[in-house]
Amino acid sequence: MFELGILSNSIHLPANFEKTDLDMNLYPNLLTPPMDSPTSSMMSPDSDCRSPTHLFTPYQVPHIYSYNPDVVTIRDLPEPCLRMREPPVDKFRFRYKSEMSGTHGSLNGKTSDRSRKQTFPSVELLNYDKEAVIRCSLYQYGREDMAHTRQLHAHRLVKKQGTDEIDDPHNVHVNSDVGFVANFHSMGIIHTARKYIVPELIRKMTILKQEEIARSEHKFRPLTKKEELEMKTIAEKESKCINLNVVCLRFDAYRVVNNIYYPICQPVSSPAINNLKSALTGDLRIVRMDHCTSPCRGGREIFILVEKVTKKNIKVRFFELDDEDNEVWEDYGRFSDLDVHHQYAIVFKTPPYKHADIDKEVRVFIELQRPSDGARSEPKDFSYIPSEMSIGRKRTRLSSDDYTTSFFSADELPITLNTISPSVDHETMTNANNATINSADLEAALKHNNIDSSEFDKICNSLIGPGPMRDIFTAENVSIRELKSLGLVMDTPNSKIRTPLHSGKTEKLSVTEEENPIDRVKSELISFMKTSPSNNRVSLMLEALISGDKYTTSNGNNVLHFLAAEIGTEDEFVTQLLSFVKNFGKKELLNVKNINGQSPLHLAVEFGNELYLKGLIEAQADIAVQDKQGNTPLHVAIVDRVPEGILLTVLDAYHRSNTNIDIYNYDGKTPLHLAVRGKNLNATKLFINCGANVNAAEKKNGYTPLHLAILNRNIDILKYLLDSTKAECDCEDFAQYNPLLLAQELLDSCDKQTFQIFSILESHLKKIGIPSEMLLHNRVHSESDENDDEEDCSNNNNSADDEANIDIIDKYGAVTDFTDACKISLSDILDKSDAWKRLGESLDFGHILHTDAFAAVQHPTKSLLTFAVANGRSVKEIRDCLATLNEKQAVEIIDKMVMKC
DNA sequence: TTCCTTTTCCC
DNA sequence: CGGGAAAAGGA
Numbered sequence: 001m002f003e004l005g006i007l008s009n010s011i012h013l014p015a016n017f018e019k020t021d022l023d024m025n026l027y028p029n030l031l032t033p034p035m036d037s038p039t040s041s042m043m044s045p046d047s048d049c050r051s052p053t054h055l056f057t058p059y060q061v062p063h064i065y066s067y068n069p070d071v072v073t074i075r076d077l078p079e080p081c082l083r084m085r086e087p088p089v090d091k092f093r094f095r096y097k098s099e100m101s102g103t104h105g106s107l108n109g110k111t112s113d114r115s116r117k118q119t120f121p122s123v124e125l126l127n128y129d130k131e132a133v134i135r136c137s138l139y140q141y142g143r144e145d146m147a148h149t150r151q152l153h154a155h156r157l158v159k160k161q162g163t164d165e166i167d168d169p170h171n172v173h174v175n176s177d178v179g180f181v182a183n184f185h186s187m188g189i190i191h192t193a194r195k196y197i198v199p200e201l202i203r204k205m206t207i208l209k210q211e212e213i214a215r216s217e218h219k220f221r222p223l224t225k226k227e228e229l230e231m232k233t234i235a236e237k238e239s240k241c242i243n244l245n246v247v248c249l250r251f252d253a254y255r256v257v258n259n260i261y262y263p264i265c266q267p268v269s270s271p272a273i274n275n276l277k278s279a280l281t282g283d284l285r286i287v288r289m290d291h292c293t294s295p296c297r298g299g300r301e302i303f304i305l306v307e308k309v310t311k312k313n314i315k316v317r318f319f320e321l322d323d324e325d326n327e328v329w330e331d332y333g334r335f336s337d338l339d340v341h342h343q344y345a346i347v348f349k350t351p352p353y354k355h356a357d358i359d360k361e362v363r364v365f366i367e368l369q370r371p372s373d374g375a376r377s378e379p380k381d382f383s384y385i386p387s388e389m390s391i392g393r394k395r396t397r398l399s400s401d402d403y404t405t406s407f408f409s410a411d412e413l414p415i416t417l418n419t420i421s422p423s424v425d426h427e428t429m430t431n432a433n434n435a436t437i438n439s440a441d442l443e444a445a446l447k448h449n450n451i452d453s454s455e456f457d458k459i460c461n462s463l464i465g466p467g468p469m470r471d472i473f474t475a476e477n478v479s480i481r482e483l484k485s486l487g488l489v490m491d492t493p494n495s496k497i498r499t500p501l502h503s504g505k506t507e508k509l510s511v512t513e514e515e516n517p518i519d520r521v522k523s524e525l526i527s528f529m530k531t532s533p534s535n536n537r538v539s540l541m542l543e544a545l546i547s548g549d550k551y552t553t554s555n556g557n558n559v560l561h562f563l564a565a566e567i568g569t570e571d572e573f574v575t576q577l578l579s580f581v582k583n584f585g586k587k588e589l590l591n592v593k594n595i596n597g598q599s600p601l602h603l604a605v606e607f608g609n610e611l612y613l614k615g616l617i618e619a620q621a622d623i624a625v626q627d628k629q630g631n632t633p634l635h636v637a638i639v640d641r642v643p644e645g646i647l648l649t650v651l652d653a654y655h656r657s658n659t660n661i662d663i664y665n666y667d668g669k670t671p672l673h674l675a676v677r678g679k680n681l682n683a684t685k686l687f688i689n690c691g692a693n694v695n696a697a698e699k700k701n702g703y704t705p706l707h708l709a710i711l712n713r714n715i716d717i718l719k720y721l722l723d724s725t726k727a728e729c730d731c732e733d734f735a736q737y738n739p740l741l742l743a744q745e746l747l748d749s750c751d752k753q754t755f756q757i758f759s760i761l762e763s764h765l766k767k768i769g770i771p772s773e774m775l776l777h778n779r780v781h782s783e784s785d786e787n788d789d790e791e792d793c794s795n796n797n798n799s800a801d802d803e804a805n806i807d808i809i810d811k812y813g814a815v816t817d818f819t820d821a822c823k824i825s826l827s828d829i830l831d832k833s834d835a836w837k838r839l840g841e842s843l844d845f846g847h848i849l850h851t852d853a854f855a856a857v858q859h860p861t862k863s864l865l866t867f868a869v870a871n872g873r874s875v876k877e878i879r880d881c882l883a884t885l886n887e888k889q890a891v892e893i894i895d896k897m898v899m900k901c
Numbered sequence: 902t903t904c905c906t907t908t909t910c911c912c
Numbered sequence: 913c914g915g916g917a918a919a920a921g922g923a
Contacts, residue, residue: 098910099910104913191907194907276914279906343905343906
């Protein structure tokens with residue numbers, strides 16, 4: 001029966017498994033049970049196992065795993081194998097020995113959850129029905145493809161047991177009672193200091209070597225000098241290439257006979273466990289950046305703060321995804337070693353985008369990349385914006401249309417425009433009071449379609465091209481008087497540019513009087529209209545008047561920009577001009593940007609010119625235009641704190657044109673961010689009511705409005721956000737601070753506000769049913785840290801099934817008192833050893849102990865327990881104290897009592 | 902010496 | 913615990 005070794009489920013073995021250099025004929029023998037073992041149909045290690053033929057290497061698994069599918073026959077029973085039920089977490093802080101005092105949390109399972117359920121690495125032995133031992137030990141990760149050729153790691157996998165630490169390997173007995181499952185809990189990883197690496201490796205290798213000797217020689221003996229030397233050489237070689245920041249767990253299953261360990265099956269290895277504290281394996285993260293945009297030609301200097309990196313092992317990667325998430329472009333930030341500051345900041349220059357001539361924002365991503373292991377940070381939003389060249393005087397967009405700018409002739413004009421009916425907006429035109437005569441005049445003019453084309457050419461040329469003809473219709477040729485008679489010249493001819501209402505950034509309009517194109521445009525237009533031009537000519541004329549060089553200042557301001565500064569004048573001209581543009585011109589004429597990227601709308605908002613603003617909106621100017629900083633009129637409105645009327649007007653325009661108000665400017669902020677930052681509660685409410693995303697995060701740092709309100713210590717807005725919006729309380733900024741953490745960080749004993757903020761958040765969380773501990777890093781994590789009791793490595797079916805243990809811990813919640821029987825049992829143990837005194841101390845009853853109140857009674861422990869429970873100490877608390885005092889037996893008794901409840 | 906990285910220490 | 917940082921080591 002034994003000669004049938006391998007079977008259909010050989011898939012557990014690596015494909016190239018049979019390559020091992022051993023005699024396949026041995027294989028059946030290897031599975032023969034040792035003499036003294038109970039005869040069994042199951043495989044057992046063979047006591048006759050021969051020494052491997054290869055040189056000793058401690059990590060090599062005995063060759064019994066080898067098989068040759070050609071030699072073996074098929075058998076019905078599946079082969080034993082190990083299955084990982086729960087891998088360990090992939091990040092863990094390796095602690096130096098000197099750091100191991102106190103409790104420092106154990107190596108949890110990957111699915112372990114702080115608040116819910118703690119899990120541990122665990123494996124299951126399948127297809128095996130006898131008592132077995134499952135071993136967990138620390139191996140190097142990634143050195144070899146196959147688990148069975150992994151090499152030992154020099155770090156120590158220690159298991160807390162009471163006060164002492166047990167080094168790996170850790171053996172757990174399994175049998176059918178525990179479902180052949182082994183849980184490995186309370187383990188930690190000790191970072192072996194460099195100088196101890198070789199001795200540590202030798203220590204571990206010696207253990208394995210001795211086991212191997214016992215296996216092959218059926219006896220235990222110390223190593224020979226030669227063997228020791230051999231190991232030392234290997235250890236020294238290993239120590240040179242060992243990666244100290246990555247380990248993995250390896251699990252082996254053994255059948256133990258006479259204390260000799262015979263492998264049952266192939267070992268399994270966990271995925272990598274990375275050292276959380278190391279810059280080589282720690283999390284990569286961009287915590288903050290000082291810019292989130294770059295001109296598309298690249299070269300912008302950007303400072304980013306990052307989690308620990310090493311200068312020689314870090315890159316800043318930019319990439320772009322298309323709609324299907326395919327990467328369509330990548331490049332790297334430019335920097336040298338010197339630009340990495342103390343492992344926590346990088347100063348670099350952006351790479352150029354693939355196109356140097358983009359005309360609108362391109363969204364890409366930025367992330368950190370670690371060449372050594374290919375790890376990446378979470379990518380952050382980043383944008384390329386048109387470079388100065390293409391922004392600035394945004395004439396390009398217009399001139400890209402087939403005609404316009406220079407030197408067109410009449411024949412080249414598209415005829416199609418002629419067909420546009422002059423659907424003059426009567427409402428607009430007649431709305432303006434007492435405008436009737438003039439507008440009628442113009443209207444009449446418009447109706448005429450019979451302008452002499454040669455005359456038109458002259459006009460056009462005069463406006464656009466240089467040459468003798470240009471003077472014909474210039475302002476000087478039309479007397480002011482004449483204009484006045486037409487009612488088209490304001491009585492405030494001294495149209496001095498007013499200072500903007502707000503911060504002085506509107507220098508753009510401060511130009512000399514002669515440069516101001518308003519009057520000139522006005523007279524041109526009037527003269528032109530007198531000629532009763534055709535629709536298409538009106539259109540071209542408008543284009544010339546608005547975007548033509550002649551009427552544009554060196555700062556790129558045109559007449560529409562200048563009109564923004566004409567506040568409060570109910571000027572017929574303005575109304576007419578806008579109406580003309582709306583009806584005969586191209587919409588883009590309203591959106592021409594000046595050198596700062598501002599459209600007339602920006603300026604209208606900035607100057608607080610509500611009337612004009614409404615006019616522009618009515619004429620369908622683009623409400624979402626962005627200036628050079630990416631600010632929309634809404635951004636401008638909020639930054640400049642314009643009067644509410646203006647703000648409402650702009651918002652209304654967004655609303656009516658169904659435009660998303662969450663536009664990010666090039667500083668990575670939406671208007672809402674600016675409102676909250678400006679402590680502008682009113683605007684904050686308005687924006688949110690208009691559909692702004694309350695949870696939008698700023699692009700430089702990930703702050704949401706909630707973060708901002710807290711950072712600003714702005715209680716009004718904070719309350720509003722919490723009470724009246726869907727602001728999420730668990731959102732994290734780039735540095736992984738959620739609002740509550742931020743508030744905690746802000747706590748300042750000298751500042752009552754900070755306490756108020758914290759408690760507002762806390763009570764809000766309580767209200768919505770989120771335990772605030774969940775959001776705090778140093779959360780009091782559930783006392784489920786259990787049983788230092790029971791089970792040690794060797795014999796005995798210690799069968800520490802942790803799931804059972806965890807169940808116990810759950811049960812503790814329901815048990816409020818000790819049973820009398822339990823108290824008596826505990827007294828039996830603790831009374832005479834005086835351990836009850838220590839327990840009393842631990843429970844903070846020292847003062848009572850000194851009164852000898854307990855010492856006098858027959859069962860001091862029993863009294864103490866009664867007293868403790870009466871004074872609010874929970875059974876669990878007491879149990880844990882005993883565990884700390886290393887009273888294993890007592891703990892066990894309590895556990896048993898709880899189990900029975 | 903200086904500049905980093907590793908190890909220890911502390912809250 | 914997890915974070916921060918000083919002290920010690922190394923080149």
